[in-house]
Amino acid sequence: MHIAELPDLRARRDADGPCTADETSVLDNAAFARRVRRAAAALRARGIGRGDVVALLLPNTVDFVVALFAAWRLGAAVTPVNPALTDDEVRYQLGDAGAAVVVTAEPSTLAGTLTVAELGAAAEDTAAPQTDADALALLIYTSGSTGRPKGVMLDHANLAAMAGMMIESARLSAADHSLLILPLFHVNGIVVGVLSPLLAGGRVTVAGRFRAETFFDLVETARPTCFSAVPAIYSMLAELPDHVTPDTSSVRFAACGAAPMPPALIERFERRYGIPVLEGYGLSEGTCASTTNPLDGPRRPGTVGRPMPGQQVAVMDPRGRIVPAGETGEVVVRGPNVMRGYLGRPEETARAVVDGWLHTGDVGRFDEDGYLVLVDRIKDMIIRGGENIYPKEVETVLGDHPDVLEAAVVGAADPRLGEVPVAFVALRPGAATDAGGLLDHCRARLAGFKVPTDIVFVDRLPRNPVGKTDKPALRARTTAVTVTG
Template identity: 85%
Template sequence: MHSAELPDLRARQDADGACIADDAADLDNAAFARRVRRAASALRARGVGRGDVVALLLPNTADFVVALFAAWRLGAAVTPVNPALTESEVRYQLGDAGAAVAVTAGPSPLAGALPVAELSTGPEDTTAPETDAGALALLIYTSGSTGRPKGVMLDHANLAAMAEMMTGTARLTETDHSLLILPLFHVNGIVVGVLSPLLAGGRVTVAGRFRAETFFDLVATVRPTCFSAVPAIYSMLAELPDHVRPDTSSVRFAACGAAPMPAALIERFERRYDIPVLEGYGLSEGTCASTTNPLYGRRKPGTVGLPLPGQQVAVMDPQGRIAPAGATGEVVVRGPNVMRGYLGRPEETARTVIDGWLHTGDVGRFDEDGYLVLVDRIKDLIIRGGENIYPKEIETVLGDHPEVLEAAVVGAAEPRLGEVPVAFVALRPGASATTADLLDHCRARLAEFKVPTGITLVGRLPRNPVGKTDKPALRSGTTALTTAG
C-alpha cells in the first residue's frame, strides 16, 4: 500500500480507532483523515501538486504528520527542516530543495510561508491520492564533506521497504503504540516513529520537547509499547535519581540509533528499567536502518546487530572487494532502502552508490556470530547527542571571519552527548579577535548545536607529511601547539 492512501484506509477500516495524538490533540482515524484532506486542499490552493516539494518548518506535533501526509496525497515530496537552524541555513535548504511552499508554526519572514493554522480550515480535498511508488517522498538534508548540506532523495518505494523491514523486525501490530520523542526532521522519526506503526495498524503519540525529569510521567500516562531515542537520552534517563521507579510495564522495547551506545549504558538502562534496548545502525541514505539487535534473540551490546531482512550489509576492502568474515573494512549496504541519490549532485551520488552498494564511510567488521561491530568513521563526522555535525561547515564559517587565517574542528568526547565540536584557530598576523568574538561569529551563522563548545587559539595548525591539517594530532593532543597571544 502507498503511504498516501493510509489515512483514508484507516478511516474506512476503523473510523473511531486511535491514530495520532500530541500535547494538544488526540485524533482518531476519521479525524486524522479529515485533517489530512483539508491540509491537502490548502496546499493545492497554494499551487502544490505532483512533483513539487513542501518544506515543513515545524516542531514535533501532530500537525507535522498531517502536513506530511497531505503533501504525499498530492504527489508532492517533503523536506523537513530543523527548527533550530538559522534563517540563512533555512533559506539555503529551501532554495536547494526548490520548495514550492514552507509550512511554518506561525508568521514567518520566509516568502510564501503557509502558517500551519491554515491547514485545518477550508474544504476537504476530494481527489484520489497520488500512488506512484517511484515518486520522491522525502528530501532529508545532511551535511556533506564539503560542509554544504545536501538533499538525500528517498522515494515512496524506499519508505515502504524500510517500514516493512522495521514492522517485521519489531513485530509491530495494531496493538502497538509508538511514543515519538525523536525530532521529525530526521528520517528515523518519520519512518520508524510514525510511518511503521501506523502502517501496522497501531497508533502514535508525538511528544513535545524531551525532558528526562518528566519522561516517565508521560510513559505512565500514554502507556506506549515502544519508543526510539539516541544515547544521550538514555544516559539522562539512566542518571535519574534512585528514587525514580517508574512503571514501564507497557513498553515492549526501546530502539537506539544515530550514534554508538556504550555497552555499559545499555546494560545499566535495561537493568534499571527492564526495557530491552535494540541498538541499530543506518544512514539517511539507507532510509534509516540497516542493522539492529534482535528483539527476540540474542542482543549483543557493543555491536549494532544483524542486517535487516531484505538488505545486504557487507564489509568492503579498499579495492572494492567484499572482505571475508572478521576482516575490517568499509561498511556497505545494498537493498530497496538505498536512496535514489543526492539532489542535484550526480558526482557525489556516483561516489557514494557504486554498483548498487551504498558506501557508508564507516569502518566495521562482522563478529563470529554475524553481528556488525563499528570500528571507526572514515569521515570526520561528529555526532553530538544524535545530531550530525560536519567540521567543514564550522571551519568554513570560522574562515569567513576577517581575522582568521585557518581553522580546524574535531570532535571531543563528552560523557552525556557523546561528542562535541571543538575548534583550533590560527589568527592572521596582528589580529586581535578573542575566542568570545569567534564564538559570537559562529552563533550568528550556525545552529546552536553546531557551535563549538570551545575554541583554542594557536600559532599554527599541525600538518601531516602531505601538508594537510593533522586532525588525528588535534584529537589526541600529542602534537605540541603554540598558543597564540
C-alpha cells in the first residue's frame, strides 16, 4: 500500500472508526477521507499535480494532516513551513523549494496562497491516488545552524520504511492513540506522531500549542497511548508543582529525541508519572530515527539505544573505517530511510552520504551490548590549548547536580588557549547553589581542563524551532574569557 492510499483504505475498512482530532474537530475515517479528497480537488484546480511542491504554512491542526495527504494524493511533495519564521525566511524556503502553492490558515500577502477554508469548499476529487514509491514526498528544511537552511529530500519509500521501523520497534497497532505535541513542520511530528500510528490502524489527536500546565489535562481527556517530545518538554513537566498528580495509566510509552536527555531527568520523569521514556536518536536526513531504547528493556539512560530494525548504524574513524565497540568516532547510518539528498546541493549531498553511509556529524561509541552513546557534535567540540572537550560530557555532569534544571556548554574565544568552555545554567525553582558550588561539583568529576571557566545563569536555555538548544545563540553571548587559574 502506498501512503497516499491510506485515507481511502481506512474509510473502506472502518468508515466510523476514529482517525484524527484536534481542539475543534473530530474526524472518523470516512470524514477524514472526504476532507482529503476535497482538499485534493482544490489543489488540482490550482494546477497542482505530480512533481509539484505544496508549502504548508499552518499551525498544528487536523487541517495540516488533511492538506498533507491531499498533496500526496496528487503526486505532489510537501514542504512544511514553521509559522514562526520571518517573512524573509518564509520567502527563502518557498523560493528554494520551488513551491507552487502555499496553504495558509488565513488569507495572506504571499503569492499563490490557498486557505484551508478554500481546501474544504471543493467537490471531492475522484481520481485514483498517485502511487509512485520514488516520488518526492517531503522537503524538510534543516534548522540552518551552519548557514542557510537546506531542503532534505525524502521520498515515499523513505517514509514507508521509517514508519514500518517505528511500528515494529514500538509495536504500534490499531489500539494505539498518538497525542501529537511536536511541531508538524518537523519530520518527527509527521512520521512518528502521525504517519506511523495511522498506518498501524491507530488514531491521532493533534494538540495545539504546548503548555506544561494543561498537558496532563489533555492526557486525561484524550487517553492517548503514546506521545513524543523533546527534553525541554520533559523538564517542564517534571518541574510541575507537587499537587499535579495526573492519571497517566493510558500511556504505554513516551519517546524522546532531538537532543540528549540527561539520565537524571529521565529518572525524575519516570518516577513521578510512571511513563517509560524511550530515548532515541536520528536526523531529518535519516527520515527521523535510527536508534531507540527498547520498549521491553533493558533501557539504558545515558544511551540512545540500539539500531532500529532495517538500519545499519556504525561508528567510523576519519579514514572511513568502522571501529569496534568502545571506540569513539563519527556515527554513520545506512538503510532505506537515508534521504535522497539535499535539494539543489549535489556537493553537500556527496559529503553527507558516502558509499550509502549517511555521515551524521555526531561523535559516539557503542557499548559492549550494542547501545549507542552519543559523545557530542563534531562541530561543537571545544579545543582548549590542544585538548579536546566534548560539551555533552560537561553538561551531563552539571545536569547531575540536584539544583540544575538544564545546562549547555559552548566554547568562548580565549587569546591564549584558543577556546575555553563556558556553561549556561538554568536552576530548579528554589535552588540555593551558586557558581562556586557548581564549579566545585565539576572539579570533583572532571579533569581540570574540562571545567568551565565561567557559569552564566539563565531562566531557560534558548531553543531552536525543533526543540534543540540554540548553541549559536549562546556562543553569540560569550566574550573573551581569560583563565585565572
